[in-house]
Amino acid sequence: MDLSFTPDQQAFRAELRAFLNENLPARLSDKVRRGLRLTKQDYEDWHAILNARGWLGVNWPVEHGGTGWDAVQRHIFEEETTAAHAPRIVPFGIAMLGPVLMAFGNDAQKAHYLPRILNGDDWWCQGYSEPGAGSDLANVQTTAMRDGDHYVVNGQKTWTTLGQHANMIFCLVRTSKEGKKQEGISFLLIDMNTPGVEVRPIVLIDGEPEVNEVWFSDVRVPVENLVGEENKGWTYAKYLLTHERTNIAGVGFARAGLSALKRIAGEQMDGGKPLIQNPFFAAKVAQVEIDLMAMATTNLRTIAAAAAGQAPGAESSMLKVKGTVIRQTINALTRQAVGPYAAPFVSEALDEGSNVEPVGPEAAMPATQAYFNNRKLSIYGGSNEVQRQIISKAILEL
Amino acid sequence: MDFRLTDERQMLQDSLRRYLTDTVTPDGIAAATDGEAGFDRTVWDGLVEMGVPAALFPEEQGGFGGAGFDLMVVFEELGRAGLPAPLLETVLVGSLASSEDLIAGQVATLAHAEPSSRYDLSHVETRAEQADGAYQLTGRKAVVPYASATETLLVSARLNDKIALFQVQPDAVQMRDYPLNGGGRASEIMLDGAAAQLVQEDAMDALHTAFARATAAQCAEALGLMEAIKALTVDYLRNRKQFGQPIGKFQALQHRMADVLIEIEQARSAVINLCGHLDGPERDLHVSATKNLIGRTAKLVVEESIQMHGGIGMTQEYALGHLAKRLTMVDHRFGDADHHLERFIRLAAA
Numbered sequence: 001m002d003l004s005f006t007p008d009q010q011a012f013r014a015e016l017r018a019f020l021n022e023n024l025p026a027r028l029s030d031k032v033r034r035g036l037r038l039t040k041q042d043y044e045d046w047h048a049i050l051n052a053r054g055w056l057g058v059n060w061p062v063e064h065g066g067t068g069w070d071a072v073q074r075h076i077f078e079e080e081t082t083a084a085h086a087p088r089i090v091p092f093g094i095a096m097l098g099p100v101l102m103a104f105g106n107d108a109q110k111a112h113y114l115p116r117i118l119n120g121d122d123w124w125c126q127g128y129s130e131p132g133a134g135s136d137l138a139n140v141q142t143t144a145m146r147d148g149d150h151y152v153v154n155g156q157k158t159w160t161t162l163g164q165h166a167n168m169i170f171c172l173v174r175t176s177k178e179g180k181k182q183e184g185i186s187f188l189l190i191d192m193n194t195p196g197v198e199v200r201p202i203v204l205i206d207g208e209p210e211v212n213e214v215w216f217s218d219v220r221v222p223v224e225n226l227v228g229e230e231n232k233g234w235t236y237a238k239y240l241l242t243h244e245r246t247n248i249a250g251v252g253f254a255r256a257g258l259s260a261l262k263r264i265a266g267e268q269m270d271g272g273k274p275l276i277q278n279p280f281f282a283a284k285v286a287q288v289e290i291d292l293m294a295m296a297t298t299n300l301r302t303i304a305a306a307a308a309g310q311a312p313g314a315e316s317s318m319l320k321v322k323g324t325v326i327r328q329t330i331n332a333l334t335r336q337a338v339g340p341y342a343a344p345f346v347s348e349a350l351d352e353g354s355n356v357e358p359v360g361p362e363a364a365m366p367a368t369q370a371y372f373n374n375r376k377l378s379i380y381g382g383s384n385e386v387q388r389q390i391i392s393k394a395i396l397e398l
Numbered sequence: 399m400d401f402r403l404t405d406e407r408q409m410l411q412d413s414l415r416r417y418l419t420d421t422v423t424p425d426g427i428a429a430a431t432d433g434e435a436g437f438d439r440t441v442w443d444g445l446v447e448m449g450v451p452a453a454l455f456p457e458e459q460g461g462f463g464g465a466g467f468d469l470m471v472v473f474e475e476l477g478r479a480g481l482p483a484p485l486l487e488t489v490l491v492g493s494l495a496s497s498e499d500l501i502a503g504q505v506a507t508l509a510h511a512e513p514s515s516r517y518d519l520s521h522v523e524t525r526a527e528q529a530d531g532a533y534q535l536t537g538r539k540a541v542v543p544y545a546s547a548t549e550t551l552l553v554s555a556r557l558n559d560k561i562a563l564f565q566v567q568p569d570a571v572q573m574r575d576y577p578l579n580g581g582g583r584a585s586e587i588m589l590d591g592a593a594a595q596l597v598q599e600d601a602m603d604a605l606h607t608a609f610a611r612a613t614a615a616q617c618a619e620a621l622g623l624m625e626a627i628k629a630l631t632v633d634y635l636r637n638r639k640q641f642g643q644p645i646g647k648f649q650a651l652q653h654r655m656a657d658v659l660i661e662i663e664q665a666r667s668a669v670i671n672l673c674g675h676l677d678g679p680e681r682d683l684h685v686s687a688t689k690n691l692i693g694r695t696a697k698l699v700v701e702e703s704i705q706m707h708g709g710i711g712m713t714q715e716y717a718l719g720h721l722a723k724r725l726t727m728v729d730h731r732f733g734d735a736d737h738h739l740e741r742f743i744r745l746a747a748a
């Protein structure tokens with residue numbers, strides 16, 4: 001047993017830190033720290049900065065323009081970027097589609113799409129879920145019928161995160177109604193500017209239009225946009241989900257959240273003293289911190305196994321459940337900390353440069369919003385119930 | 399022992415439920431929250447016509463109710479409907495000053511909490527000064543519900559080391575008005591030597607009573623919200639199909655929904671406890687016991703109901719969102735679960 005990072009890893013951390021110091025614009029880290037609204041441009045700016053250094057393809061091999069980092073390095077990157085309040089890397093192109101194309105795409109697709117992801121030419125979104133296909137993803141009903149050298153796509157996707165920014169969507173579509181449900185699914189890349197694609201925003205409970213419905217009516221998609229083989233999409237989708245679940249523990253986000261919580265609870269007064277000195281409150285903060293310390297090591301154990309070449313398996317389900325519960329607990333405590341000022345909702349105050357002052361402490365409204373918004377953590381990417389189901393089948397063999 | 403409602407209260411509950419079911423809509427609530435008053439005047443006028451404010455006060459104050467269980471019946475229904483309205487303010491103000499105008503439908507509010515008072519009722523920095531027999535108030539009041547729509551504005555302030563209560567003309571103060579999570583509006587109030595009329599010189603006991611009554615009402619409202627959320631969620635579990643069956647057939651969800659039901663029944667008992675002791679010697683112990691339990695249960699009900707709905711539970715458009723936010727905000731007024739846990743320990747040891 002050795003809990004320390006190697007000298008190389010420590011040097012890597014120092015290099016990252018220096019880079020962030022120099023290159024992460026204060027404008028962006030300030031927005032992230034204060035919980036202000038990030039624009040499409042903000043994400044694109046940050047992607048471009050990382051890409052210029054060759055560090056955008058965090059989970060990509062060098063041959064495709066990625067970093068070639070191992071699991072530990074990726075973990076250190078996550079720790080350092082979240083601690084520095086960098087925007088997150090938008091996952092759909094980099095973390096999700098990239099690995100699928102590398103594994104299953106043809107040469108032309110790789111040569112065309114991968115550089116465009118890195119250069120920010122395409123903004124991808126994920127078209128998996130449908131109204132009737134959530135946890136039961138294999139139930140997708142959006143159809144793609146072959147017509148000469150095109151597929152004609154009809155149906156509806158939903159919950160499409162940041163689809164309003166996207167020009168491309170990767171979709172699970174039904175190409176066959178025969179056999180098992182899983183066997184008639186294909187993985188199709190669709191240009192959202194094609195006639196017949198319509199994007200409608202869905203406003204979430206925090207008031208933000210974060211997700212969308214995407215409708216397809218007779219959308220003609222060239223056959224060369226099929227990834228891999230027809231009716232093999234389920235295999236690729238599952239492969240993608242294992243990538244979606246790397247870094248699923250969200251330790252970096254939890255740490256950033258915990259330090260914000262402590263700062264806020266140090267500023268809020270309660271009976272003449274800072275709230276953080278209230279034993280009832282302090283006990284809850286301490287408990288979640290203790291959970292997080294153990295979680296960080298659970299995470300590292302999985303990462304070490306992955307770095308040693310083991311494919312992430314059902315362990316990532318463990319990380320998903322515990323990691324999201326910890327983050328949600330921190331969100332709930334932060335909401336509690338801001339007290340009566342959790343109630344005011346002045347949406348305009350979240351825009352950069354807004355001349356609308358926040359009501360009460362600046363941290364208050366973002367705290368309430370984050371609490372509501374992060375209820376999603378235990379719903380998406382395979383709900384926590386689905387993860388527990390996986391654990392009981394794959395690990396416990398029940 | 400008898401846990402049934404009296405005939406009068408049963409009638410009030412029935413007609414109130416019918417009225418609110420017919421008149422309150424999610425769009426109406428959203429529009430009112432974005433509007434000037436923060437509540438729907440038409441619905442309010444209907445409530446007044448039905449005698450709802452009168453049910454909150456005893457006969458000697460011109461009403462026909464005023465007991466804990468009257469508050470419970472009224473506010474549970476308001477909660478079920480998820481209706482934002484200045485009726486908690488009616489309870490507060492009516493127990494501190496005259497209730498006559500309130501019974502006739504006047505909108506009134508109490509400005510007591512301040513930017514750094516959190517949930518401490520005795521933390522008042524606003525000062526009252528007397529000059530030539532008149533009073534002037536200077537200070538700041540925080541998150542005052544419906545202040546921009548109020549006709550009567552009660553303000554607490556320090557006068558000779560005591561906390562006194564004043565009436566101030568709403569146009570004699572500066573207000574910053576804003577919408578609230580869960581609907582309704584509130585204001586930050588700036589008093590800069592505002593002319594005031596003395597209502598009560600040593601008002602701390604009266605404030606405690608007012609807040610006890612309002613907390614009971616608010617807990618009943620929370621209970622109604624929980625019932626509405628439970629109904630929505632059970633309905634969803636029955637109708638939403640995944641893997642070829644209603645998700646309510648999955649035991650993992652069945653057990654959690656059963657726990658939610660158990661906790662909501664506990665919440666009902668806690669509200670009954672408080673309403674039954676509202677005029678008794680153990681009032682404050684029950685205020686804190688119930689507010690603590692309601693705070694904990696609200697969090698459970700909100701989080702479980704959103705989770706069991708999946709994505710749809712995260713949307714603003716679906717009815718759950720508004721109810722869940724409104725229920726969450728209950729823990730941010732009149733003291734959160736921790737505040738009342740601490741107070742309960744103190745009171746129980748005394």
Ligand SMILES: Cc1cc2nc3c(=O)[nH]c(=O)nc-3n(C[C@H](O)[C@H](O)[C@H](O)COP(=O)(O)OP(=O)(O)OC[C@H]3O[C@@H](n4cnc5c(N)ncnc54)[C@H](O)[C@@H]3O)c2cc1C
Pocket residue numbers: 125126127128129131133134135136158159160161210211376379380381382383384385386389638640641645648650651705706707708709710712
């Ligand atoms: C904010 C947000 C962003 C999202 N972004 C995207 C995106 O970009 N692209 C995309 O494709 N999708 C996205 N999703 C969709 C997400 O993956 C689904 O919401 C998720 O798969 C759950 O599906 P559902 O919402 O239909 O819930 P349902 O599957 O209907 O589940 C409802 C409840 O039933 C439970 N349940 C279901 N099956 C079982 C079972 N067998 N046993 C026990 N419990 C069960 C669930 O855990 C949940 O609690 C997003 C969702 C959210 C909330």
